[in-house]
Amino acid sequence: MGRVSPRTLSGFMELLPPQQQQMERIMSALRETYSLYGFTPLDTPLIEASEVLLAKGGGETEKQIYRFQKGDADLSLRFDLTVPLAKYVALHYGELSFPFRRYQIGKVYRGERAQRGRFREFYQADIDVIGDGQLSIVNEAEIPAIIYSTFTKLGLKRFQIRVNNRKILNGFYAMLGLSEKAGDVMRTVDKLDKIGRSGVEKVLTAEIGLTGEQCGEILNFIAIQGDNAAVLSALEGYRGRHQLFDTGLDELRTVVGSLAGFGVPEENFAVDLTIARGLDYYTGTVYETTLLDHPEIGSVCSGGRYDNLAEYYTSKQLPGVGISIGLTRLFYVLQEQGMLSEEMNTAPADVLILPMTEDLSPAIELATSLRQSEIRVQVYAEEKKFKQRMAYGNKIGVPFVIFLGEDEIAQGKVTLKNMRTGEQETMLEDEARTKIIRFQGQDDAIAPIREV
Amino acid sequence: MGRVSPRTLSGFMELLPPQQQQMERIMSALRETYSLYGFTPLDTPLIEASEVLLAKGGGETEKQIYRFQKGDADLSLRFDLTVPLAKYVALHYGELSFPFRRYQIGKVYRGERAQRGRFREFYQADIDVIGDGQLSIVNEAEIPAIIYSTFTKLGLKRFQIRVNNRKILNGFYAMLGLSEKAGDVMRTVDKLDKIGRSGVEKVLTAEIGLTGEQCGEILNFIAIQGDNAAVLSALEGYRGRHQLFDTGLDELRTVVGSLAGFGVPEENFAVDLTIARGLDYYTGTVYETTLLDHPEIGSVCSGGRYDNLAEYYTSKQLPGVGISIGLTRLFYVLQEQGMLSEEMNTAPADVLILPMTEDLSPAIELATSLRQSEIRVQVYAEEKKFKQRMAYGNKIGVPFVIFLGEDEIAQGKVTLKNMRTGEQETMLEDEARTKIIRFQGQDDAIAPIREV
Numbered sequence: 091m092g093r094v095s096p097r098t099l100s101g102f103m104e105l106l107p108p109q110q111q112q113m114e115r116i117m118s119a120l121r122e123t124y125s126l127y128g129f130t131p132l133d134t135p136l137i138e139a140s141e142v143l144l145a146k147g148g149g150e151t152e153k154q155i156y157r158f159q160k161g162d163a164d165l166s167l168r169f170d171l172t173v174p175l176a177k178y179v180a181l182h183y184g185e186l187s188f189p190f191r192r193y194q195i196g197k198v199y200r201g202e203r204a205q206r207g208r209f210r211e212f213y214q215a216d217i218d219v220i221g222d223g224q225l226s227i228v229n230e231a232e233i234p235a236i237i238y239s240t241f242t243k244l245g246l247k248r249f250q251i252r253v254n255n256r257k258i259l260n261g262f263y264a265m266l267g268l269s270e271k272a273g274d275v276m277r278t279v280d281k282l283d284k285i286g287r288s289g290v291e292k293v294l295t296a297e298i299g300l301t302g303e304q305c306g307e308i309l310n311f312i313a314i315q316g317d318n319a320a321v322l323s324a325l326e327g328y329r330g331r332h333q334l335f336d337t338g339l340d341e342l343r344t345v346v347g348s349l350a351g352f353g354v355p356e357e358n359f360a361v362d363l364t365i366a367r368g369l370d371y372y373t374g375t376v377y378e379t380t381l382l383d384h385p386e387i388g389s390v391c392s393g394g395r396y397d398n399l400a401e402y403y404t405s406k407q408l409p410g411v412g413i414s415i416g417l418t419r420l421f422y423v424l425q426e427q428g429m430l431s432e433e434m435n436t437a438p439a440d441v442l443i444l445p446m447t448e449d450l451s452p453a454i455e456l457a458t459s460l461r462q463s464e465i466r467v468q469v470y471a472e473e474k475k476f477k478q479r480m481a482y483g484n485k486i487g488v489p490f491v492i493f494l495g496e497d498e499i500a501q502g503k504v505t506l507k508n509m510r511t512g513e514q515e516t517m518l519e520d521e522a523r524t525k526i527i528r529f530q531g532q533d534d535a536i537a538p539i540r541e542v
Numbered sequence: 543m544g545r546v547s548p549r550t551l552s553g554f555m556e557l558l559p560p561q562q563q564q565m566e567r568i569m570s571a572l573r574e575t576y577s578l579y580g581f582t583p584l585d586t587p588l589i590e591a592s593e594v595l596l597a598k599g600g601g602e603t604e605k606q607i608y609r610f611q612k613g614d615a616d617l618s619l620r621f622d623l624t625v626p627l628a629k630y631v632a633l634h635y636g637e638l639s640f641p642f643r644r645y646q647i648g649k650v651y652r653g654e655r656a657q658r659g660r661f662r663e664f665y666q667a668d669i670d671v672i673g674d675g676q677l678s679i680v681n682e683a684e685i686p687a688i689i690y691s692t693f694t695k696l697g698l699k700r701f702q703i704r705v706n707n708r709k710i711l712n713g714f715y716a717m718l719g720l721s722e723k724a725g726d727v728m729r730t731v732d733k734l735d736k737i738g739r740s741g742v743e744k745v746l747t748a749e750i751g752l753t754g755e756q757c758g759e760i761l762n763f764i765a766i767q768g769d770n771a772a773v774l775s776a777l778e779g780y781r782g783r784h785q786l787f788d789t790g791l792d793e794l795r796t797v798v799g800s801l802a803g804f805g806v807p808e809e810n811f812a813v814d815l816t817i818a819r820g821l822d823y824y825t826g827t828v829y830e831t832t833l834l835d836h837p838e839i840g841s842v843c844s845g846g847r848y849d850n851l852a853e854y855y856t857s858k859q860l861p862g863v864g865i866s867i868g869l870t871r872l873f874y875v876l877q878e879q880g881m882l883s884e885e886m887n888t889a890p891a892d893v894l895i896l897p898m899t900e901d902l903s904p905a906i907e908l909a910t911s912l913r914q915s916e917i918r919v920q921v922y923a924e925e926k927k928f929k930q931r932m933a934y935g936n937k938i939g940v941p942f943v944i945f946l947g948e949d950e951i952a953q954g955k956v957t958l959k960n961m962r963t964g965e966q967e968t969m970l971e972d973e974a975r976t977k978i979i980r981f982q983g984q985d986d987a988i989a990p991i992r993e994v
Contacts, residue, residue, distance in 0.1 A: 094597040096633040096855040099615070102587040104630065106637055107644070114583050126913045128920030130890035131566050135554040135663055136588065136649065137608075145546040156589075156617075158610030160653055163551070165608075178556065181548040185558055187937040189924060191890055192559070197588065201612055211587050221924070228902055228923035235910070351906040403548040438582035438643055450680055454803040458687070461578045468580030471680035472641060472673070485639040 101202070101210035103418050108436035108487065113421055115434060115538040116244060117195060120215050120415070123240045124193035127232070129217050132192040134174040136199075140164040143173055145402035154200040167199040171216045172399075172412070179220055180403035188222035189229065195417070207426075209418050218412030220399055225409045230375040230395050231345045233413055234359055235352030237379055237391055240415075245431065245537025248382040249390075251354070252362035255342045256372050256394070259363075261335025262311060262328065266304050274298050276366040279312055283385075312364050318346050321361040338374075345375055373397045377413055383541065387423050391415045424539055434536040437488040439468040440526050441506075444479050446495030453494050456504065456519065465526050483509065489533075490526055553654070553662035555870050560888035560939065565873055567886060567990040568696060569647060572667050572867070575692045576645035579684070581669050584644040586626040588651075592616040594629055597854035606652040619651040623668045623866070624851075631672055632855035640674035641681065647869070659878075661870050670864030672851055677861045682827040682847050683797045685865055686811055687804030689831055689843055692867075697883065697989025700834040701842075703806070704814040707794045708824050708846070711815075713787025714763060714780065718756050726750050728818040731764055764816050770798050773813040790826075797827055825849045829865055835993070839875050843867045876991055886988040889940040891920040892978050893958075896931050898947030905946050908956065908971065917978050935961065941985075942978055 098104045105113060121131070140157055143166045156167040168174050171194045179190060195215040202208050217236065219229045234251045241249050263272040278293045285293070291309060294300045300308070314324045325339050342361065349359055367376045374395030381387055393413030400408050424430050441460065445453035450471060457467040468488070470479050483491050493505040498516060506522040507514040550556045557565060573583070592609055595618045608619040620626050623646045631642060647667045654660050669688065671681045686703045693701050715724040730745045737745070739761060746752045746760065766776045777791050794813065801811055819828045826847030833839055845865030852860050876882050893912065897905035902923060909919040920940070922931050935943050945957040950968060958974040959966040 093856070094593055094854055096629040096852070097591065097594060098587060098629070098633065099589060099591060099617070102589065104586055106634060107582040107584070110583055110585060113585070122916075125890075125918050126916065128891035128894075128918055130559040131562055132559070133562060133565070134556055135550060137551060137554065137651075137663065139549065139551060141546055142549060156610070156612055158608070160608055160610075165551070177548045177550070181550065182558060187934055191920065199589075211589065224924070226923040226925065228906075228921070232906075232921075239913075348903070348906060351903045351910065353910045400548075402546055404545070438577075439580035442580075451800070451803045454680075454684075454800060458803065458805045461691075464574075464578065466577050466580055468643065469680070469684075471678040472676070473678065482639055 099210070100204045101208060103209055103211070103422070107438065109425070109430070111436040112430045112434065112538050116417070116421065117213075117215075119243045119538065120195060120240060120417075121193070123236065123243050124217055126239070127191070127217075127236050129191045129193040132175070132178065132194045133196065134168075134171075134178055134194070136167055136197065137165050138168060138174065138177065140166040142177055142403075143168060146173070151200070154202055156199045156201060168196075169200050170198050171196055171214050171414070172218075175216075175218060175220075176400040176408075177403060179408060180400040180406070183404065183406065188220065189225060190220045191217070192220075193217045207419065207422055209422070212416060212418035215415040215417045216412060218399075218410050220408050220410040223407055223409075225411065227341050227344050227374075228348070230341065230411050231348035232352060233375070233377060233393070233411060234345070234349065234354050237377065237413065238352075238354045238358055241379070241391070243537070245539040246381065246541060248541055249358060250380055250382055251359050251391075252365050252378045252380065252389075253342070253345060253359070254361065254363055254365040254376050255338040255345075256366070256374055256376055257334050257338025258325065258342060259338075259366055261332040261338055264334060265328070265332045266307055268300070268304060271298055271300070273370065275300070275308065279308070279364055280366055282312065282364055314363055318356065318359070318361050321363070322346065341374060367392060367394055371396050373409075375411065384423070384427060390420050428542055429539055431536055431538050431540045433540075434538065435487070435489055435529075435533045437486045439466045439486070439488055440530060441465060441467055441490040441492055441522075442483045442486070442488045443467060443469045443492045443494060444476075444483070445469065445471070446493055447499065452499050456492070456494060459519065460523060460526070463523055463527060465523065465530070489529055490522075492522060551662070553656045553660060555661055555663070555874070559890065561877070561882070563888040564882045564886065564990050568869070568873065569665075569667075571695045571990065572647060572692060572869075573645070575688070575695050576669050578691070579643070579669075579688050581643045581645040584627070584630065584646045585648070586620075586623075586630055586646070588619055588649065589617050590620060590626065590629065592618040594855075595620060595625055598625070603652070606654055608651045608653055620648075621652050622650050623648055623666050624670075624864070627668070627670060627672075628852040628860075629855060631860060632852040632858070635856065635858060640672065641677060642672040643669070644672075645669045659871065659874055661874070664868060664870035667867040667869045668864060670851075670862050672860050672862040675859055675861075677863065679793050679796050679826075680800070682793065682863050683800035684804060685827070685829060685845070685863060686797070686801065686806050689829065689865065690804075690806045690810055693831070693843070695989070697991040698833065698993060700993055701810060702832055702834055703811050703843075704817050704830045704832065704841075705794070705797060705811070706813065706815055706817040706828050707790040707797075708818070708826055708828055709786050709790025710777065710794060711790075711818060713784040713790055716786060717780070717784045718759055720752070720756060723750055723752070725822065727752070727760065731760070731816055732818055734764065734816055766815055770808065770811070770813050773815070774798065793826060819844065819846055823848050825861075827863065836875070836879065842872050880994055881991055883988055883990050883992045885992075886990065887939070887941055887981075887985045889938045891918045891938070891940055892982060893917060893919055893942040893944055893974075894935045894938070894940045895919060895921045895944045895946060896928075896935070897921065897923070898945055899951065904951050908944070908946060911971065912975060912978070915975055915979060917975065917982070941981055942974075944974060 198214050237251050294305045365378050372394035376394035378389035379391035395411040397409045399410050443453050453469050457469045460467050491507045498504050503516050504522050505516045650666050689703050746757045817830050824846035828846035830841035831843035847863040849861045851862045895905045905921050909921045912919050943959045955968050956971050956974050957968045
């Protein structure tokens, strides 16, 4: 028969079972953490009408869209989870309660140029809080706590949540009479890490046309550093020169001031005046999160406050604040860096029962009984030699094997082998059960990411 | 500004938050049950190269495919989870361990004619066990146990797992010299419920051209009924006339004989000789599952044994057995029938804290503390009147509200209101914590489906 070579499209992640188990543990840590903060799970279609999805139109994104006809319909695959959220909130406005807090972990599609570590299908994990007309600054203050809880739960310690406020930036540029050029200036300042201070200076004066004085003010401003108290104190020096700036500074003080109550340690947080977030979309607090030992990865969790979620769909003003984790890329990078936990049990089962008798009934009954204690059990039923059966157990990495032969059945016992220690002992079923449950408890506590 | 009317495509399910919570509980019941039987989670791309996805080609399915170009690539959205599994196993053959047991819960796409209760994007929840060259009958015997555990966990009691064996059917038709016409005959027999015994008789003789004798044999055969022992005993009457039939009967005896060991009650299981499953694909045990009080829904969980999972991709013989639940349709029907549990907590949080002071720090600290006990907490931070705050709590259906005012803070206490009973009491934080945790435990035990 004619055969087709099986392949997976380039730019599409497809994991082997152990890695998929690691990914699942990351996803369930995210779901659990987001739920603790009162976010409700949401699931929206992957396909939307193009006119709805592309209501905003234009931009780099549109070229990357997977867009196609089906019958008469012009359809597109979603390229983020924000536009579908905007549609959802506008469409179901009357049936939702505000502030509306939702999380969504889902795949999105962008036909980017294929290259190593770039994905065309990737998971985003988003949370957003949407207000109806208004939204308290406390929601912005809570976001660092959620980021902190999430990354801690994932197993990370050496990360930093960096925060700025767009009102401070916009107010500051207004003070300098640079409101019109603020976008260009911020995009330039954003390159500070790449092109350095002198590179920024050159672009600001030569390309954007700032005066030397303006440029000096900007370079001084973004050079403000130190602990949070020092940065806030330096910012106070600008107070009174522009109202938007002052509001931003008040907001930043609220965000910083809530950290302790929200349980965020000072070392995992920094005010960073160079952060602007590219999008014009943000209007208040903005967030980036970096892994201190891997600055080259860039921000792994970003977002901010916006004033108008759904202006393309409704006249209702729906301000919000949200953050997004690019999960597929994060997973890829962690894997490359050897930062995925290898200690966690990635086997499909906690125990593999190897029946040593022709009649499998005792093995099946044992499996049924262990499953009642939430133990994940496989019964190896294939007719293979002992060596091959053990090879299977080793290959799937199962932590325990139970041998069930004539002797064990006659004694009402089982022989349990701990595959990690090699320890093997004949014991009552309930002793084996207890040992496996204890192992499960230890395994559950293993975070999916480890710092190396 | 020009606005676009927000809408969701017809045939695409988009749930409101409480219903999404019900769906999530169903999905997590499925994940948990499948895991207990040692299945590993899998996640494959939604998009595949058309030549790979449509390797089998032809048929009704192909017309329904969402197929499109992106650049030079001819792409298609997956229309089931079986073809991607076949591709996955063929592609990663060398890196997998066999028998390979995987579950996958994912969206698939079929551009069917839009009508009420039909979906173009829908979840399938599949499990499969794939052997390398061979696969023990025990795997077929285990499937009813998995279906039983799954539906029991979902909250159902009144369901029946119906089982047949294609070898029995094929062997039986071979006895009658009807191997060539077996497909047509089985498709006709499958309509027994709809067109009745006389309708079947008419089609078999007039359209398919069977003799009266052949037709009589078939009608007698599919009339075999009674409990499992009675059906098996009646089938023994045909033994010795065709080898395939005898093998099938032995297999069926093994499947039925294992039920007790696997913990499946006799009342949830029946041998049903009318079940064939349309596909030519199946070669051994076949399964259907019906809700006894809702036969009109048809089978809610179907599948069977097949001999060649991936023949379009590899010369390796990969026999398997699998079942699939059409989750989106099942959810839709349960909702229509009022069978989704309304008792479960569908709120985004277990408790809503209403701060009654201007300073929100005590509320934030309380929330942080409760979250450490895995309690899902929202702090209501908006500046609204008391009545509006309570209306929000009522609308999201939160089971507990905590009032935190000057008095409570001074006393080191909280006022906890049980929103279901109306009971309200001022108590120590730890008493409130205990009450909420007790509620969580009760709520966790509520199954997502209820029989009405």
